[in-house]
Amino acid sequence: MKSRDLLSLRIDELSNIMEEFDEKSFRAVQIFQWIHQKNVDQIDEMMNLPKDLREKLKRNFEWNKLKLEQKAVSNIDKTTKYLFALKDNNIIESVLMHYTYGNTACISSQVGCRMGCAFCASTLDGLIRNLTAGEMLEQIYQIQKDSNEKVSNIVIMGSGEPLDNLDNILLFIELINHPKGQNIGQRHITLSTCGLVDKMYELASKKLQITLAVSLHAPNDTIREKMMPIAKKYSIEEILEACHHYIEMTNRRITFEYALIDHVNDRIEHARELGERLKGMLCHVNLIPMNPVKESSLKESTSSSVKDFQDTLQSYGIQTTVRRKLGSDIDAACGQLRRRYLEKK
Incomplete structure (x- = not known):
C-alpha cells in the first residue's frame, strides 16, 4: 500500500x-x-486526527510533496515561473499569470512530451513519464502557498500532452473541482491538446464543462505535418469532426490555438483558408505570437502580420484574440526554463 x-x-x-x-x-x-x-x-x-491514525497514514501512504527547485519572476508583468523537483528528481514547470479576472496557473501533465512539435521546447528531450493527479494538484497548492494568492483558473498547457495522460487528468479535474477541496469550477479549467482524436472522443463522452483548446497551428495538413508529427496520424478534417462532436456533447465552445510563425503559417492566404474551415463553428481562435526557441530556426511573426491575420479571421465571423505575451524576460514559454535548467545540470 x-x-x-x-x-x-x-x-x-x-x-x-x-x-x-x-x-x-x-x-x-x-x-x-x-x-x-x-x-x-x-x-x-x-x-484533529488521532495520533495513531496519523502514524498509520505515514506508514502506509506516500506523501509526494514537490520541492521548489527554482523560481523566476518577470520584471515586466510579475508572471512567475516555477521549477519543481519530483520525488524521483525529475523536473517539471508551472506558471502563475495575473489577469484582471483572476490568477491563472498553467500546469504540466507530463515530464517532457513525446509529440515532437517543432516550436515547443517541452518535447526536445522526449517523454519521461506521466504525472499523477496528485502531482498535478500539488503544482496548484505549491503556487498558492508560495504566492499567498488564490488560483481561480487553471490551464493544462504546460509540459506534456494532457490527453496522453487522460485517466490522471480526469481524476485531477474531479479532485480540484470537489466542493470539499479547492472547488474550482470546471468552466475555469482549460485543457490543451495537439489533436489526439480518439482521446478527444473519449473526453467528449464524459460531458465535462471544461474548455477544450486544440493546438491547430496550420490551415492545412501540408503545413501542419512540417511542424507537428501528430498530423501524420490525424488530419485536420478528422480533428474538426472530433471538435464538432465535442461541441454537440458538451455545448461548449472550442478554442483553437494558433502559433503564428513568420513565413510558415501567417500569410493572408493561410488566414482565409483557416476562415473557410472554421466559419459557422462554435469556436474561438487564440493567436499566439510564437516564443522563439533557441534550438529552432522558426521565428515569430511581425506585429503587422498578426494584425492582418486577426482581421482576416474576424471577417469570417470568427471570434479571434491575440494572446498577451507574458513573462518574456524569464523563459515563460512552455518548456524553456526547464530546458535551460537541465542544460546547466
Missing part, C-alpha cells in the same frame, strides 16, 4: 481505507479537507 499517493485518493477511497483501519468514516472527509482545502505540508499537521 505504501506506493499509493495520498493526494490522488477520492473521499470514497479514503472511506474504504478508514474502514480497513477500523476508524470512523468521517475521518475520510477530514483527511481530504486537510489535503485539498487546507493544503497542509505533512500528515502531522492534521491535528
Whole structure:
C-alpha cells in the first residue's frame, strides 16, 4: 500500500481505507479537507486526527510533496515561473499569470512530451513519464502557498500532452473541482491538446464543462505535418469532426490555438483558408505570437502580420484574440526554463 499517493485518493477511497483501519468514516472527509482545502505540508499537521491514525497514514501512504527547485519572476508583468523537483528528481514547470479576472496557473501533465512539435521546447528531450493527479494538484497548492494568492483558473498547457495522460487528468479535474477541496469550477479549467482524436472522443463522452483548446497551428495538413508529427496520424478534417462532436456533447465552445510563425503559417492566404474551415463553428481562435526557441530556426511573426491575420479571421465571423505575451524576460514559454535548467545540470 505504501506506493499509493495520498493526494490522488477520492473521499470514497479514503472511506474504504478508514474502514480497513477500523476508524470512523468521517475521518475520510477530514483527511481530504486537510489535503485539498487546507493544503497542509505533512500528515502531522492534521491535528484533529488521532495520533495513531496519523502514524498509520505515514506508514502506509506516500506523501509526494514537490520541492521548489527554482523560481523566476518577470520584471515586466510579475508572471512567475516555477521549477519543481519530483520525488524521483525529475523536473517539471508551472506558471502563475495575473489577469484582471483572476490568477491563472498553467500546469504540466507530463515530464517532457513525446509529440515532437517543432516550436515547443517541452518535447526536445522526449517523454519521461506521466504525472499523477496528485502531482498535478500539488503544482496548484505549491503556487498558492508560495504566492499567498488564490488560483481561480487553471490551464493544462504546460509540459506534456494532457490527453496522453487522460485517466490522471480526469481524476485531477474531479479532485480540484470537489466542493470539499479547492472547488474550482470546471468552466475555469482549460485543457490543451495537439489533436489526439480518439482521446478527444473519449473526453467528449464524459460531458465535462471544461474548455477544450486544440493546438491547430496550420490551415492545412501540408503545413501542419512540417511542424507537428501528430498530423501524420490525424488530419485536420478528422480533428474538426472530433471538435464538432465535442461541441454537440458538451455545448461548449472550442478554442483553437494558433502559433503564428513568420513565413510558415501567417500569410493572408493561410488566414482565409483557416476562415473557410472554421466559419459557422462554435469556436474561438487564440493567436499566439510564437516564443522563439533557441534550438529552432522558426521565428515569430511581425506585429503587422498578426494584425492582418486577426482581421482576416474576424471577417469570417470568427471570434479571434491575440494572446498577451507574458513573462518574456524569464523563459515563460512552455518548456524553456526547464530546458535551460537541465542544460546547466
